Structure formats: structure tokens, C-alpha cells
Amino acid sequence: MLYRVAMRDLTDVRYEKADHTATVTIDRPDRMNSFRGRTVDELIHCFKTAWTDPDVGAIILTGAGDRAFCAGGDVKERAATGGYGETEWGSFEIERLHRIIRDVPKPVIAAVNGVAVGGGHVLHVLCDLSIASNTARFGQSGPRVGSFDAGFGSAYLARVIGEKRARWMWYLCELIDADTALSWGLVNLVTEPGELLDTARRTAAEVNRRSPTALRFLKHSFNADTDHLGGISHLAFDGLDLFTRTEEAAEGAEAFAERRDPDFRRFRR
Numbered sequence: 001m002l003y004r005v006a007m008r009d010l011t012d013v014r015y016e017k018a019d020h021t022a023t024v025t026i027d028r029p030d031r032m033n034s035f036r037g038r039t040v041d042e043l044i045h046c047f048k049t050a051w052t053d054p055d056v057g058a059i060i061l062t063g064a065g066d067r068a069f070c071a072g073g074d075v076k077e078r079a080a081t082g083g084y085g086e087t088e089w090g091s092f093e094i095e096r097l098h099r100i101i102r103d104v105p106k107p108v109i110a111a112v113n114g115v116a117v118g119g120g121h122v123l124h125v126l127c128d129l130s131i132a133s134n135t136a137r138f139g140q141s142g143p144r145v146g147s148f149d150a151g152f153g154s155a156y157l158a159r160v161i162g163e164k165r166a167r168w169m170w171y172l173c174e175l176i177d178a179d180t181a182l183s184w185g186l187v188n189l190v191t192e193p194g195e196l197l198d199t200a201r202r203t204a205a206e207v208n209r210r211s212p213t214a215l216r217f218l219k220h221s222f223n224a225d226t227d228h229l230g231g232i233s234h235l236a237f238d239g240l241d242l243f244t245r246t247e248e249a250a251e252g253a254e255a256f257a258e259r260r261d262p263d264f265r266r267f268r269r
């Protein structure tokens with residue numbers, strides 16, 4: 001079934017605007033703010049709304065509750081259905097969301113209020129700035145649950161924190177804490193949990209005092225240096241689409257849903 005996203009129909013995401021700052025909140029706390037197809041469509045809708053609103057100068061991305069910023073793709077949905085559910089156009093638009101976060105000509109600030117893992121970790125990495133609660137944890141989990149992000153999610157991450165650390169994150173699938181993330185340059189600031197949103201709003205307010213045209217050109221120029229990774233992402237998402245239909249990927253998702261360790265031994269080549 002297809003549907004059209006409209007602001008009044010948002011179910012998975014909240015959109016608020018105050019003091020020239022748009023706050024986009026992933027609102028699925030019972031699933032650790034993981035995303036399904038509809039969540040991604042709604043996020044795109046909110047980012048486009050903020051992009052085209054001349055009254056908005058900066059955007060904050062955060063998660064509902066105090067446990068999770070975003071736990072990536074909804075693995076339970078994938079284990080049950082093999083996909084990420086209904087979408088506006090029948091396609092899972094995560095690659096478009098990545099592009100919009102990079103391309104929107106306004107600074108995007110991640111307020112990481114809890115765990116940022118898998119595709120949720122990629123979202124904060126793509127934001128211009130990241131501010132974390134001291135309870136936040138960060139990691140990649142694809143090789144544990146039968147997935148990967150071989151474009152911005154790996155190569156751009158390596159650009160941000162260095163090759164060894166990025167490979168460690170992807171190969172071991174361990175979570176790191178906020179202080180380690182700060183020391184790796186993965187986040188800009190760490191705050192007390194209760195001060196996170198105020199700090200993000202204050203940062204957005206500072207950004208809003210700067211020349212929007214200068215910021216727009218700076219963002220594009222920062223991006224230009226790594227934009228070729230979009231081509232790799234494109235290739236990798238097509239590869240991931242094929243991979244998620246395999247028994248190996250299903251073993252990862254099913255093991256997560258069944259709360260057991262995956263057994264990938266039979267897939268070694």
C-alpha cells in the first residue's frame with residue numbers, strides 16, 4: 001500500500017520549529033528509535049520542510065526518550081518481513097536521506113541522546129556537528145545482524161575518525177562510550193543528559209547568528225572533498241539490496257530477533 005507523507009500525518013517522527021531552528025525527533029522509543037521505511041520517508045519530508053523554510057537556519061536531529069538516538073534499521077521488522085515495510089514510493093529511501101542531510105544547505109546538529117548504532121550511527125556521522133549525552137554509546141552492528149553500509153557509513157567514517165578506528169568499529173561491532181567518541185573526534189561535545197537539548201539549541205542559536213550564505217558555501221565545500229563517496233554508496237546500497245535477500249543476512253536479523261548469537265560459519269568461503 002502506498003501513502004503520502006504530510007506533516008499532519010507524521011507517526012514515526014516529530015517536527016518542531018522554534019527560534020529559527022527545526023528539531024527533527026525520531027519517535028519510536030519502543031524500538032530504540034530504529035527506522036522502518038515510513039520513518040525514513042518522514043525524515044526526508046521533515047528535512048525538505050526545513051530546507052525550504054526561509055525562517056529555519058539550523059536543524060537538530062535527535063531521538064525520543066533517553067535510551068536511543070537511533071538503533072539503525074528495524075531489525076525485528078526485517079526478520080519478520082524480509083524488508084522495512086510500506087513506503088511512500090515502494091522503495092526504501094535511506095540513501096536519499098543520507099544525501100539530504102549532506103546537501104541541505106543549513107548546518108545539521110545531531111543531539112545524540114542515547115545509543116547510536118548501525119544505520120543510526122551513520123545518521124549522526126553524516127550530520128555537520130554531533131553533541132552527545134555522556135550516556136550515549138556509538139557503534140556499527142551490520143556484520144552482526146547481516147548488513148553493511150559500504151559508502152558514507154564506512155569510508156566517510158574513516159575520514160572522520162581514521163582508518164584503524166573505523167575498521168575496528170565495523171569489524172568488532174562493539175559500542176564505544178561518549179568520552180571515547182570525543183577523544184576520537186567522532187563528536188564535538190559531551191554534556192550531561194539533562195543539558196543535551198539546551199546545548200544543541202544554544203549551538204544552533206550561535207550558528208543562526210552567522211551569515212547563512214557563508215555557511216551554505218562552507219557546507220558545500222566541506223562536502224565536495226568527499227562527495228565521490230556518494231558513488232560508492234550508490235553501488236553499495238544496490239549490493240546491500242541483494243545481500244539482504246540472502247540466507248546469510250537473514251541469519252543475522254533472525255538471530256537478533258530471537259535474542260541469540262548468529263551462526264555465520266556455513267557462509268565462510
Ligand SMILES: CC(C)(COP(=O)(O)OP(=O)(O)OC[C@H]1O[C@@H](n2cnc3c(N)ncnc32)[C@H](O)[C@@H]1OP(=O)(O)O)[C@@H](O)C(=O)NCCC(=O)NCCSC(=O)c1cc(O)c2ccccc2c1O
Pocket residue numbers: 030031032034071072073074075076077092094115117118119120141142145146147148149240241244256
Ligand atoms: C541498540 C542496542 C545496543 C541496545 O541494547 P540494550 O541492551 O540497551 O537494549 P535491548 O537490546 O534490550 O533493546 C531494547 C529493545 O529495543 C529493541 N531494539 C533494539 N534495536 C532494535 C532495532 N534496530 N530494531 C528493532 N528493535 C530494536 C530490542 O529488540 C528490545 O526490544 P524488546 O521487545 O526485546 O525489549 C541493541 O539493542 C542493538 O544492538 N540493537 C541492534 C542494532 C542494529 O543491529 N541495528 C541495525 C543495523 S542494520 C542497519 O542499520 C541498516 C541500515 C540501513 O541503512 C540499511 C539500508 C538498506 C538495507 C539494510 C539496512 C540496514 O540493515
